[in-house]
Every structure is written in structure tokens, then in C-alpha cells.
Amino acid sequence: MFARLTFIGVQSNKMENLRKIFNEEIVPVVKSQKGNLGIWLLEPTNENDDFISLTEWISKADADAYEATGTYRALVDKVKDMYKSKPVLKTYNLAETKIMVNA
Template structure:
């Protein structure tokens, strides 16, 4: 499984709007993508920390197809005006030594 984490910092005055757009427009589109297992926005407990958009995928191929299709870029553009700084994407695998035991 692949986990994509996009770290987001929103302008305080645009936070409510950004969260609404994410919930109403981003989540439904991502969840329809081939291989998507989950899509959610993680809200920081410490208000100075970034929000994190977390998507999980069945395979690296599915995650890569989503990214290269342009859908990811289009969804980021929906909330770009709400950013305090550019988002940062990091990708991880959930593979562990326990899966090989």
C-alpha cells in the first residue's frame, strides 16, 4: 500500500473555505480514482502545524497514475488561493518487516 501525504498551510482567513472545498470537491474525486483506499484531511492539534491531505492507494502504480493524470494538480489548484505557502508532497509505502515474516 502507498500513502501520499501533502502538507498544507492555509491562510487563517481562508481556512473554513479550504476545508469545505476539500470535503465537498476533493474527497469525492480522489475516492473515485482507481486503486484509492482512502482520502482524508488531517487537522493539526497544534495550530501552528500543517494540515495533511492523506491518500492511500492499493499500489504504487495506482498512486502514480493518479498523480500523472493531472487530477492531483487540478485538485490542488482548487485550494491554491487558500495556501499560506506551497504544499509539499511526500510518498510512503506501508511495507514492513512484519509483512515478510
């Protein structure tokens, strides 16, 4: 599996609007993309930190195809008037892990 994280510094007076656009406009589009397993908005506990949009994909190829269509850029641009700083995209492979439960 593959994860994409977009770090976005948001103006403090725009946080509620960002949440609304993310949930109502961005989430449905991303969930409809081939290979998408989920999308989450991580909200900072310190308002000086970045919001993080986390998307999970079946494969890197699916995530790359999503970006290649221009959909990613169009969605990020929906909130561009809320930026405090330019968004930063980072990508990660998700390592296989075994969960052990203590008895």
C-alpha cells in the same frame, strides 16, 4: 499499499473554506480514482502547523497514474488561494504490521 501525504500551510482565515472544498469537491474525485482506498484531511492541533491530505492506494502504480493524469495538480490548485506556503508532497510505502491485543 502506498500513501501520499500533501502538507499544506493554510491561512488561518481560510481554514473553514479549505475544509468545505476538501470534503465537497476533492474527496469525491479522489475516491473515484482507480486503486484509491481512502482519503483523509488531518487538521493541525496548532494552527501554525500544516494541514495534511492523506491518500491511501493499493499500489504505487495507482498513485502514480492518478498524478500523471493531472487530477492531483488540479485538485491542489482548487485551494491555492488559501496557501500560506507551497504544498509539499511526500510518498510512503505502508509497512505490513501485526496488531497484538493484550489479554
